[in-house]
Amino acid sequence: xxxxxxxxxxxxxxxxxxxxxxxxxxxxxxxxxxxxxxxxxxxxxxxxxxxxxxxxxxxxxxxxxxxxxxxxxxxxxxxxxxxxxxxxxxxxxxxxxxxxxxxxxxxxxxxxxxxxxxxxxxxxxxxxxxxxxxxxxxxxxxxxxxxxxxxxxxxxxxxxxxxxxxxxxxxxxxxxxxxxxxxxxxxxxxxxxxxxxxxxxxxxxxxxxxxxxxxxxxxxxxxxxxxxxxxxxxxxxxxxxxxxxxxxxxxxxxxxxxxxxxxxxxxxxxxxxxxxxxxxxxxxxxxxxxxxxxxxxxxxxxxxxxxxxxxxxxxxxxxxxxxxxxxxxxxxxxxxxxxxxxxxxxxxxxxxxxxxxxxxxxxxxxxxxxxxxxxxxxxxxxxxxxxxxxxxxxxxxx
Numbered sequence: 373x374x375x376x377x378x379x380x381x382x383x384x385x386x387x388x389x390x391x392x393x394x395x396x397x398x399x400x401x402x403x404x405x406x407x408x409x410x411x412x413x414x415x416x417x418x419x420x421x422x423x424x425x426x427x428x429x430x431x432x433x434x435x436x437x438x439x440x441x442x443x444x445x446x447x448x449x450x451x452x453x454x455x456x457x458x459x460x461x462x463x464x465x466x467x468x469x470x471x472x473x474x475x476x477x478x479x480x481x482x483x484x485x486x487x488x489x490x491x492x493x494x495x496x497x498x499x500x501x502x503x504x505x506x507x508x509x510x511x512x513x514x515x516x517x518x519x520x521x522x523x524x525x526x527x528x529x530x531x532x533x534x535x536x537x538x539x540x541x542x543x544x545x546x547x548x549x550x551x552x553x554x555x556x557x558x559x560x561x562x563x564x565x566x567x568x569x570x571x572x573x574x575x576x577x578x579x580x581x582x583x584x585x586x587x588x589x590x591x592x593x594x595x596x597x598x599x600x601x602x603x604x605x606x607x608x609x610x611x612x613x614x615x616x617x618x619x620x621x622x623x624x625x626x627x628x629x630x631x632x633x634x635x636x637x638x639x640x641x642x643x644x645x646x647x648x649x650x651x652x653x654x655x656x657x658x659x660x661x662x663x664x665x666x667x668x669x670x671x672x673x674x675x676x677x678x679x680x681x682x683x684x685x686x687x688x689x690x691x692x693x694x695x696x697x698x699x700x701x702x703x704x705x706x707x708x709x710x711x712x713x714x715x716x717x718x719x720x721x722x723x724x725x726x727x728x729x730x731x732x733x734x735x736x737x738x739x740x741x742x743x744x745x746x747x748x749x750x751x752x753x754x755x756x757x758x759x760x761x762x763x764x765x766x767x768x769x770x
Contacts, residue, residue, distance in 0.1 A: 431473030
């Protein structure tokens, strides 16, 4: 069995000591791929088309025609209206489709590379009576590569940016979307494996990795079909901020006045402090819209937009109880009854955040607490799973 398809060779998991050069390389790899994931502006179409054509060749298909669109939502619309997806994702006649062939090549190569740069998984049990062996302990260099490159990029890209774009992009049933620049987490992890000397890949896998490096640095999302490959341009604007208390550069979508993600054709995503919101929260927040909103995080963001004082006044919230916050110096707890049309007998506990934002301010939060609550201290204790009397004895809230 060749090295390309077999288990990792002994050399793949030999002991590697990290020195200052390795730590600088980790930081450089993370910065390089974060920049690629956050890149905006026109794609490098020549590079992107050449790299995608290589994947078609590896999957046994001829180079396609390329159809460029200004955004992923426009790509989805084009695919649906042109009938590109009607034949199904797997076969064209008796031949494997380009989509299925490319997916097979990429996914197999990705699995092999990740197995080399990460500890191998324990083998499957042959029967219920055999307990699984413990997984191989992750070496410090591999743990650092995972913790400081792959994981923070997944938080920034997979859990934030990609989620936002998917919300405005209708999915194509049965088809995989390739994310281009937003494939950065796994590409960076595998790239770090070879640059740090943690893993050796087969020539076949190096080729696939190099192709994905080129695509991710050249363009945005794309969809392969037999005759045509649909390519979406990158955003024209992408705004993020550091995630609070992040250790390894994690970021979240954020802009208080403009779209956090914007494409040239007008498709956009709004987000404040990582919460993806509808446009009205930024452009026209009103008490009526807030009270109709079912999503707690969107409602909270909209209330903060107009200010809690305004919302309390215009919603005619009834103050049930107020108390000093024993675990939060200079903070108070205010328990309000929600408007009946929002939630009969509902309660909102207004608190001051214990930690400061990057600008030095402390945000106020409205927390939903049990219906019918009558004590602010009891409500605050409930959010921590303790009684109000125990909460009252706190030295500092965390």
